[in-house]
Amino acid sequence: MNDTSSVAKQVASLPSIPLPDLWALWDRFFKSRPEKTNRVYLESRIAYKLQEEAFGGLDPDTRRRLANIGVRQSKIKTRRKGPEITLAPGTVLVREWAERDHYVKVTAEGTFEYEGKYFKSLSAVARHISGSSWSGPLFFGLRRPAEEFQ
Numbered sequence: 001m002n003d004t005s006s007v008a009k010q011v012a013s014l015p016s017i018p019l020p021d022l023w024a025l026w027d028r029f030f031k032s033r034p035e036k037t038n039r040v041y042l043e044s045r046i047a048y049k050l051q052e053e054a055f056g057g058l059d060p061d062t063r064r065r066l067a068n069i070g071v072r073q074s075k076i077k078t079r080r081k082g083p084e085i086t087l088a089p090g091t092v093l094v095r096e097w098a099e100r101d102h103y104v105k106v107t108a109e110g111t112f113e114y115e116g117k118y119f120k121s122l123s124a125v126a127r128h129i130s131g132s133s134w135s136g137p138l139f140f141g142l143r144r145p146a147e148e149f150q
Helices: 004-016 019-029 039-055 060-073 123-128
Strands: 091-095 099-104 111-115 118-119
Touching: 004 039, 019 039, 019 118, 091 123, 099 123, 111 123
Parallel strands: none
Antiparallel strands: 091 099, 099 111, 111 118
């Protein structure tokens, strides 16, 4: 059994720990570092992990219940009506547009390469090629128009 006061002292000391030492703690608990962050974020995540280590984490059922509550309460609603599309890295999509073939490669990072440029989404590539707003999956023939799903 862990001493509650020692865990509380560890958590309370986080703001005074030098940043390199804070990163060392981060590396102890997490597999990778976040791309963008701030000190308060680091401290809060490490504090949780210190407490989890001392007192145990949430059981799987509680995690599942909290995730479901989050989905129900979220202001961000999914718009997908069709099946989920998963493309393996290395996949090359071809689309004929304006009398020429356009080749887009799926990267290992989950981005899309088109003519040496990288795009975060297929829709961004479709917009770049066509000059107008398109659903990327629809533009590349991976999804049917929405009315076909209803």
